Amino acid sequence: MVKASSKLYAVIGDPIAHSLSPLMQNWMIGQFGLNAVYVAFHIRKPQLEACLQAVRTLEIGGLNVTVPHKEAVLPFVDTKSVDVELLQAANTIKNCNGQLQAHVTDPFGFTESLGDNRDRCNGASVVLFGAGGAARSVCYALSRLKIARLVIGDVVADKARELQSLAINRLNMPDVSLFSPADPNFSDLISDAGIIINTTAVGMHPDTDRAVMSDFSCISKHHFVYDVIYNPQTTRLLQQAKKHGATVQNGLDMLIYQGLESLRIFSGEHLTLSPAQLSELHKIMNRELGIYE
Amino acid sequence: MVKASSKLYAVIGDPIAHSLSPLMQNWMIGQFGLNAVYVAFHIRKPQLEACLQAVRTLEIGGLNVTVPHKEAVLPFVDTKSVDVELLQAANTIKNCNGQLQAHVTDPFGFTESLGDNRDRCNGASVVLFGAGGAARSVCYALSRLKIARLVIGDVVADKARELQSLAINRLNMPDVSLFSPADPNFSDLISDAGIIINTTAVGMHPDTDRAVMSDFSCISKHHFVYDVIYNPQTTRLLQQAKKHGATVQNGLDMLIYQGLESLRIFSGEHLTLSPAQLSELHKIMNRELGIYE
Numbered sequence: 001m002v003k004a005s006s007k008l009y010a011v012i013g014d015p016i017a018h019s020l021s022p023l024m025q026n027w028m029i030g031q032f033g034l035n036a037v038y039v040a041f042h043i044r045k046p047q048l049e050a051c052l053q054a055v056r057t058l059e060i061g062g063l064n065v066t067v068p069h070k071e072a073v074l075p076f077v078d079t080k081s082v083d084v085e086l087l088q089a090a091n092t093i094k095n096c097n098g099q100l101q102a103h104v105t106d107p108f109g110f111t112e113s114l115g116d117n118r119d120r121c122n123g124a125s126v127v128l129f130g131a132g133g134a135a136r137s138v139c140y141a142l143s144r145l146k147i148a149r150l151v152i153g154d155v156v157a158d159k160a161r162e163l164q165s166l167a168i169n170r171l172n173m174p175d176v177s178l179f180s181p182a183d184p185n186f187s188d189l190i191s192d193a194g195i196i197i198n199t200t201a202v203g204m205h206p207d208t209d210r211a212v213m214s215d216f217s218c219i220s221k222h223h224f225v226y227d228v229i230y231n232p233q234t235t236r237l238l239q240q241a242k243k244h245g246a247t248v249q250n251g252l253d254m255l256i257y258q259g260l261e262s263l264r265i266f267s268g269e270h271l272t273l274s275p276a277q278l279s280e281l282h283k284i285m286n287r288e289l290g291i292y293e
Numbered sequence: 294m295v296k297a298s299s300k301l302y303a304v305i306g307d308p309i310a311h312s313l314s315p316l317m318q319n320w321m322i323g324q325f326g327l328n329a330v331y332v333a334f335h336i337r338k339p340q341l342e343a344c345l346q347a348v349r350t351l352e353i354g355g356l357n358v359t360v361p362h363k364e365a366v367l368p369f370v371d372t373k374s375v376d377v378e379l380l381q382a383a384n385t386i387k388n389c390n391g392q393l394q395a396h397v398t399d400p401f402g403f404t405e406s407l408g409d410n411r412d413r414c415n416g417a418s419v420v421l422f423g424a425g426g427a428a429r430s431v432c433y434a435l436s437r438l439k440i441a442r443l444v445i446g447d448v449v450a451d452k453a454r455e456l457q458s459l460a461i462n463r464l465n466m467p468d469v470s471l472f473s474p475a476d477p478n479f480s481d482l483i484s485d486a487g488i489i490i491n492t493t494a495v496g497m498h499p500d501t502d503r504a505v506m507s508d509f510s511c512i513s514k515h516h517f518v519y520d521v522i523y524n525p526q527t528t529r530l531l532q533q534a535k536k537h538g539a540t541v542q543n544g545l546d547m548l549i550y551q552g553l554e555s556l557r558i559f560s561g562e563h564l565t566l567s568p569a570q571l572s573e574l575h576k577i578m579n580r581e582l583g584i585y586e
Contacts, residue, residue, distance in 0.1 A: 002319045003581075004304075004312040006334035010351075011297075019297040026295045037330055041295035041351045054347030058303075157373045288296075 062266030106137035109258025221245030355559030399430035404550025430571030
């Protein structure tokens with residue numbers, strides 16, 4: 001039961017009404033026996049500074065930040081982790097006696113979500129769809145996982161070039177190039193890659209019949225295909241990749257592990273989820289998404 | 294489970310760490326199946342204006358206000374109920390799309406808490422110990438309950454005179470006088486009264502061996518003795534009054550009913566507690582106070 005001594009944590013974003021974070025975090029808070037509760041605040045861009053001031057005034061213990069505020073929040077925090085400085089984005093703000101400390105747990109979330117597939121990354125050739133915020137975090141994680149080659153494609157060419165520049169100049173990735181799905185050698189690019197990652201919203205509910213690719217014949221059983229989307233559980237990309245024998249994974253574990261890492265930062269406690277807990281959490285979150293298994 | 298769509302309600306005060314309101318309100322929220330959660334914020338006087346601004350920014354649905362902010366909060370709200378204007382104090386602020394509406398539910402809490410003893414008030418002679426915020430609310434309730442005579446005593450004579458003036462001039466009470474426990478006719482005053490009410494903190498945990506009176510021989514079975522204190526459950530005043538045959542009541546139900554009325558205002562729903570629910574809530578709250586029954 002929430003008491004006077006309970007800490008308050010929250011997620012902010014716009015929109016926020018369908019965020020899974022409160023459900024997920026309150027379930028974890030319960031599992032870990034933390035004295036806290038986690039809510040959502042709908043914050044629009046012009047209210048962002050006032051929101052962080054409110055966090056100080058009300059002594060809210062920690063804040064998760066989601067789209068579209070991950071970059072815009074930075075001018076209003078007091079300290080930034082090295083990772084935040086590098087990515088110029090934060091998803092986690094810890095309130096230490098009024099000092100707001102910005103962290104980013106998305107790269108950790110991606111890496112942790114890979115589980116046994118993490119070994120595939122070392123020396124791999126990776127095709128990355130999208131060059132937005134999620135792609136930046138994935139890219140950062142991939143740089144630490146020592147992939148050999150990264151090929152980035154985004155419908156906005158400038159964004160793709162910006163991420164390429166970050167990957168080469170700040171993340172010191174050895175081989176980073178760009179692609180367009182219209183390229184004549186696109187099929188070869190996919191065939192030659194070990195890992196294909198979608199970080200765009202293409203295929204997300206309700207546009208479930210869309211995918212970042214249209215010809216899946218170049219996907220085979222040697223591929224690992226990752227989609228950061230978790231609603232639907234299996235996007236058209238993952239469906240087709242699976243049909244062609246690939247190993248596939250959606251973004252639910254990335255969401256869970258970035259959240260778990262945020263909760264560790266907020267609480268200062270060493271928290272881990274057992275496989276049974278993770279499986280139960282999947283059920284709860286998928287049920288909330290309307291996917292009854 | 295708290296979700297992204299859950300409303301946030303809170304109590305503010307200084308100190309606030311031992312407030313029973315979050316425990317009580319979250320239990321009621323659960324019983325009524327409301328989609329909300331209730332927390333406590335420790336707000337010091339200089340942060341009061343910023344706090345109300347934070348309530349607007351974060352779209353917090355409702356705020357309870359406790360000591361020492363019930364009067365100080367008034368300059369920062371947008372509208373005040375007639376009762377708030379009269380008492381110049383608020384304990385409940387509803388956020389209607391950024392418009393902060395001040396209400397006061399303490400008089401309702403007192404009246405409702407009387408239960409079957411409410412009938413005793415009509416035409417009664419009442420001795421009131423204390424002239425602070427709680428006394429004002431009790432006084433207002435008593436004026437509506439048509440008591441015949443009110444005698445007010447406070448160690449700070451100015452406060453007693455101020456409440457007397459409010460009772461006569463604003464509440465139109467017919468017969469309002471002052472007393473001092475040092476008065477030679479103090480025993481007669483008590484003997485002649487039907488109802489004795491303590492609104493001071495005298496006798497509250499940890500000073501449980503104190504009471505606003507020292508000679509209880511003038512209390513008999515025709516008296517109704519009410520103490521707004523609920524920790525301990527039975528103050529020395531109530532212990533002694535009970536010993537002399539009086540009907541006694543502590544302040545737990547006043548706390549509960551002011552909170553219930555606040556929750557009605559916040560939620561806009563018609564909410565009632567069954568006798569079984571009230572009894573269960575007593576157990577939960579007394580357990581939290583360390584009084585294991």
